[in-house]
Amino acid sequence: MTPEEAQAGLDALRGEIDSLDRQLLKLLNERAAAAGQIGDIKKQMTMAIYEPKREEQVFRNVLDHNQGPLSENAVRRLFERIIDEMRLLQKERNSKEDRR
Amino acid sequence: MTPEEAQAGLDALRGEIDSLDRQLLKLLNERAAAAGQIGDIKKQMTMAIYEPKREEQVFRNVLDHNQGPLSENAVRRLFERIIDEMRLLQKERNSKEDRR
Numbered sequence: 480m481t482p483e484e485a486q487a488g489l490d491a492l493r494g495e496i497d498s499l500d501r502q503l504l505k506l507l508n509e510r511a512a513a514a515g516q517i518g519d520i521k522k523q524m525t526m527a528i529y530e531p532k533r534e535e536q537v538f539r540n541v542l543d544h545n546q547g548p549l550s551e552n553a554v555r556r557l558f559e560r561i562i563d564e565m566r567l568l569q570k571e572r573n574s575k576e577d578r579r
Numbered sequence: 580m581t582p583e584e585a586q587a588g589l590d591a592l593r594g595e596i597d598s599l600d601r602q603l604l605k606l607l608n609e610r611a612a613a614a615g616q617i618g619d620i621k622k623q624m625t626m627a628i629y630e631p632k633r634e635e636q637v638f639r640n641v642l643d644h645n646q647g648p649l650s651e652n653a654v655r656r657l658f659e660r661i662i663d664e665m666r667l668l669q670k671e672r673n674s675k676e677d678r679r
Contacts, residue, residue: 504644
């Protein structure tokens with residue numbers, strides 16, 4: 480591989496990653512919107528916000544479908560972060576509404 | 580909203596989230612594969628693995644395209660986790676190869 484070929488390869492792969500990241504971002508925002516709607520229903524019905532059983536289902540769903548190269552632990556850590564961010568967003572929204 | 584309507588709404592939204600999660604997982608694994616190819620090229624060319632400037636581009640790309648509801652900080656934290664996991668995977672692969 481010449482340095483020029485290496486650079487062309489890197490550029491192409493980086494373009495691919497940028498495109499994947501924009502798709503990931505779109506899905507993450509869609510997920511946050513759906514989680515927000517769940518929070519709204521729960522609030523209206525005064526249901527418990529946190530349901531550990533549902534959380535286990537979320538992990539099961541992704542772990543059962545993981546084909547790699549990410550490891551099971553990596554997938555778990557990534558979705559822990561995703562779930563945490565959705566919960567944080569919901570908390571911020573609720574505390575804003577409570578202050579009104 | 581009756582309790583039955585609330586439950587139906589929650590079930591539909593959870594189905595949507597499960598589907599989004601499977602799509603997220605697929606994109607995350609595709610991203611890991613592309614990052615792995617970048618690592619291979621860099622290793623072959625003995626280039627620096629860590630490039631802080633490229634990392635800034637990755638954040639710029641997603642922050643410039645973020646339409647919410649996730650905040651800028653949330654997006655940054657999510658992509659920090661994503662980048663960390665890709666780097667960790669690459670490190671594991673390299674150390675396995677070095678042991679051969």
